[in-house]
Amino acid sequence: MSIIKDEAVSLKLQASKDAREKEILTLPNVVGVGLGYKEVKGKETKEVCVSVYVEEKVPKEQLSKDQLVPSALEVPETTEEVKVDVREVGRVVALAFNGRVRPARPGYSIGHYRITAGTFGCLVRDACYPGHIYLLSNNHVLANSNAAAIGDPIIQPGRVDGGSSPRDRVATLSRFVPIHFGSVSDYNLVDAALAKPVDMRMVLGSINVLGIPRGITEAKLGMEVTKSGRTTQVTTGKVIGVDATIRVGYHTAGTAYFRNQIMTNNMSRGGDSGSLLMSKGDHMATGLLFAGSNKVTIHNNILNVMMALKVDIITA
Numbered sequence: 413m414s415i416i417k418d419e420a421v422s423l424k425l426q427a428s429k430d431a432r433e434k435e436i437l438t439l440p441n442v443v444g445v446g447l448g449y450k451e452v453k454g455k456e457t458k459e460v461c462v463s464v465y466v467e468e469k470v471p472k473e474q475l476s477k478d479q480l481v482p483s484a485l486e487v488p489e490t491t492e493e494v495k496v497d498v499r500e501v502g503r504v505v506a507l508a509f510n511g512r513v514r515p516a517r518p519g520y521s522i523g524h525y526r527i528t529a530g531t532f533g534c535l536v537r538d539a540c541y542p543g544h545i546y547l548l549s550n551n552h553v554l555a556n557s558n559a560a561a562i563g564d565p566i567i568q569p570g571r572v573d574g575g576s577s578p579r580d581r582v583a584t585l586s587r588f589v590p591i592h593f594g595s596v597s598d599y600n601l602v603d604a605a606l607a608k609p610v611d612m613r614m615v616l617g618s619i620n621v622l623g624i625p626r627g628i629t630e631a632k633l634g635m636e637v638t639k640s641g642r643t644t645q646v647t648t649g650k651v652i653g654v655d656a657t658i659r660v661g662y663h664t665a666g667t668a669y670f671r672n673q674i675m676t677n678n679m680s681r682g683g684d685s686g687s688l689l690m691s692k693g694d695h696m697a698t699g700l701l702f703a704g705s706n707k708v709t710i711h712n713n714i715l716n717v718m719m720a721l722k723v724d725i726i727t728a
Contacts, residue, residue: 421460422447426655428485428494429462433657437596437669440479441466443504446656446675449633450497456652460633461495463653465675465708469500499652501675502705505661506552506603506685509620509642510573515613516582518688519620519640521569522549524556524585525577529570531641531686533700534625535617536606536723546606546723547583547615549686550702554605555588557665562586566607570642572683582614583607589720593666596657600670602712602720603685603702617726619688621646622695624728628714629696631674636692639701641684648692649679649709658710660703674699674711689714697725 425447433445448463449456464481472480484493510521510529522532530553538544547566551557554566564585565577588605592598609615618624620640631637635651653675660668674689680701689699689711699711718724 424487424492425460425462425494427488429655431488432485434596436464436481437657437659439481441468441470442481443467443501444656444658446653446673447633448497448499448653448675450495451499459495461497464496464498465501465653465656465658466498467501467503469498500707502707503661504658504703504705504708504710505663506703509640509645510569510683512569512575512580515616516568517616517618517620519622521573521575521642521683522547522686523553523567523570523575524560525565525567525571527553527556527570528572529642529683531684532568533686533688534619534697535615535726536721537726539722539724545612545726546586546608548700548717548723549605549607550603550700551588551591551605552603552662552702553686554585554607557662558590560585560588581610583609587721591662591668593662593668596669598669599657600668601672601716602700603670604700604712604717604721606721606723622690625688625690625697625725626694626728627696628725629691629698630715631698631713635698637676637689637698638692639679639684639687639689641680641687641701643681643683644679647679649676651676652708658703660710670710670712672713672716674713676709676711678704678707678709680704680709
């Protein structure tokens with residue numbers, strides 16, 4: 413299904429973005445490229461364009477010609493062009509209901525015993541062995557940004573919220589998708605990991621305040637969304653970018669590039685990483701929150717998460 417109603421326009425935009433993405437990402441101040449609605453004087457229009465995301469907008473006269481973001485991109489193998497819009501999003505970095513709860517509940521603080529804290533996103537089941545149930549969150553929450561070992565303790569609440577092992581251990585690290593750090597060529601699709609509950613009596617499937625997801629859906633521009641997370645609790649937002657490629661800072665671990673990401677307006681703070689992004693009206697899962705700035709929040713496409721980890725979300 414196309415992310416934009418007009419299939420022909422969608423194909424032109426995606427082809428143009430993909431053709432120039434690597435080049436644009438080398439420009440100073442640029443942190444990502446995606447598809448979104450054009451902004452005019454700070455207000456969003458309904459015109460879809462290629463969005464170039466920058467940490468901070470800089471006046472053109474302060475940039476050299478080779479530092480400027482192009483105002484339009486050529487559609488490959490045609491004489492047509494598509495418009496480019498520059499959107500200021502701030503510096504994007506990997507990001508509390510923070511009490512101890514038993515049974516542990518999605519939306520609350522959780523984490524590998526050596527990290528600060530993130531968010532328990534939801535429960536999932538193994539696609540091949542449906543009786544195997546896991547907690548879903550980010551790699552950087554459950555697997556310490558690749559530094560953890562399978563079988564390590566997962567505690568609720570996270571360490572920064574007073575949790576410790578073995579007292580607060582609710583699960584063990586079971587599986588994670590390694591994060592590739594470095595160039596845009598060595599890109600990632602997800603920041604995701606699974607933990608196996610120590611005892612199924614210690615976890616619930618209903619996300620705090622929002623309830624059990626009712627299914628899955630693809631993110632669309634303008635979609636109203638919601639999440640329940642450790643730090644900012646229940647927040648709502650709107651999808652402002654799709655199919656985005658984003659550079660994300662992981663503090664001392666390095667920098668990683670992610671493709672096919674969902675961008676919303678800012679609906680998170682540090683510690684909300686791992687929250688399940690759902691459509692606001694019908695609570696269909698659409699993304700996995702993992703990064704953000706003071707202006708935007710970034711989410712993995714939930715279908716990519718499910719495929720990478722070979723799981724299905726437990727739904728109502």
